[in-house]
Structures are given as C-alpha cells and as structure tokens.
Amino acid sequence: MRIGELSERTGTSRRLLRYYEEQGLIISTRSPNGYRNYDEDLVDRVMQIRGLLDAGLPTRIIRQILPCLNKPRIIHFPDATPEMIATLTLERDRMTQRIACLIRNRDAVSEYLDTVVGTSAPAPETSGVR
Template identity: 40%
Template sequence: MKIGDLAAKTGVAPRLLRYYEEVGILHPFRTGNGYRTYGEPAIDRVLQIRELLETGFTTEMIREVLPCLEAAKEETPAPACPTVKDLDGLRHQLSSIERRIDVLQRNRNAIERYLRAWEDALAAAPTAADGIPGPVAE
C-alpha cells in the first residue's frame, strides 16, 4: 500500500509517517520509481508507535525497544534485547504505563457503576404510560 493508504488506515498523517521513517522507526519498501510502499504489518507497527508515544516514549526509545517488542511477540519468555541501552528509562516507562492502566481501570469501573445505577433507576421509575413522568435524562 502507498503512504496515503497507510495514513488513511492508521489516522496518522503522511508527513508524520515520513518522519517515522526519518528517525528509523518505520521502514517502507521503495519501488523502482522511489515511491514508498508498505506491507500490512506496517498498520500494526504505526499503531504501536502511536501508543508508545502516547505513553511517553521518545522516538529514540521506540527505535531501541521496537525490535525487542516484536521478538517478544514471537518468543516466550522474551529474549534479552541488546538494542535497549537505557533499562532504567524502560523501567520508568513501564511504571508510567502501569499507573495509566490503574487510572483507566478506576475510571472505567466508576463509569460502569454510574451507568448501572442510572439504568437501574430508569428501569425502576414509573413511566409516562403509568401517568407519572419518569426521570429526565441529562
């Protein structure tokens, strides 16, 4: 697929995809006329890059860790990865991800409880068909 197709499938602008190539975290194939082409695995790679950036990884850290993450998908346990030079930084990022997961889970649980309570209140409330107006939706 061409860069525009990859951009459409991932929601990432072509300019940013070219930047990912420039910093060495995305590797397109080049056709004879110099056009960039990407295989289907590039979709997952771009999405993973976006997720890592959102969790605070720098492009330098992503360049180091991506080969390790790909190897870890294929092997259990994951092999030692010589491309990662800053293990303390990686540990810090892992802690940050774990904190975000905790916050997201707490928020998800609170929203689920709120929705359940609202749905229970709607189900238990008399309706207009009973001659009594029900609760007003916010």
C-alpha cells in the same frame, strides 16, 4: 502499498508516517516516480509505534526496542544501557498508574450507569400478573 493506504489502514496521518521514517522507525522503498512504497508488515509496526508513543516512550527509545518486538513475547536486548533501563522502568510505572486511574474511572462510570439505569428504568413486568 503507498503512503495513503498505510495511513488509512493505521489511522495515522501521512505526515506522522513521514516523521516515523525520518526517525528510523519505519522504512520505505521508492518507486521510479518517487512515491514511497511500504511493506504489508508495516501496518502492525505502525500500530506498535503508535501504542508505544501513546504510552509515553520517546522515539529514540522506541527505535532501540523495535527490533526486539519482531517476535511477540520474546524480548532480549543485550545492548540495553542503564539510561534505557531507567527510562523503560519509569515508563512502565507511569503506564501502571494510568491503568489504575482508567480502572477507577471505568468503575465510577459503571457505578453511575448502574444507578441511573436502576432508578430511571421502568420495573420489569411480571408475566400475566397485574
């Protein structure tokens, strides 16, 4: 597929896809006219990259762990450096904090909605009783 289709299917700008390629996160082949061609499996890969970037991981760490993510739930990286382990530990802890914050915010919004709906919604009529 061409870059436009990959962009559309992943919701990622063409510019970001080119950046991912520069960083060695994805690869493309070139057609004779110079257009980039991407494999179908890169749709999932780009989504993984976006998720890891959104989680706060730098591209240099993502580049190192991407090969480990080819098989879901099986991650083994024998060359993990102490820096990489420390970075991943820090990022995991930051994600946990953000998740806790999101849960608190979700619960607050739910409580607010319950209050608003409970006070502004008309009382349900009972069948046939007036």
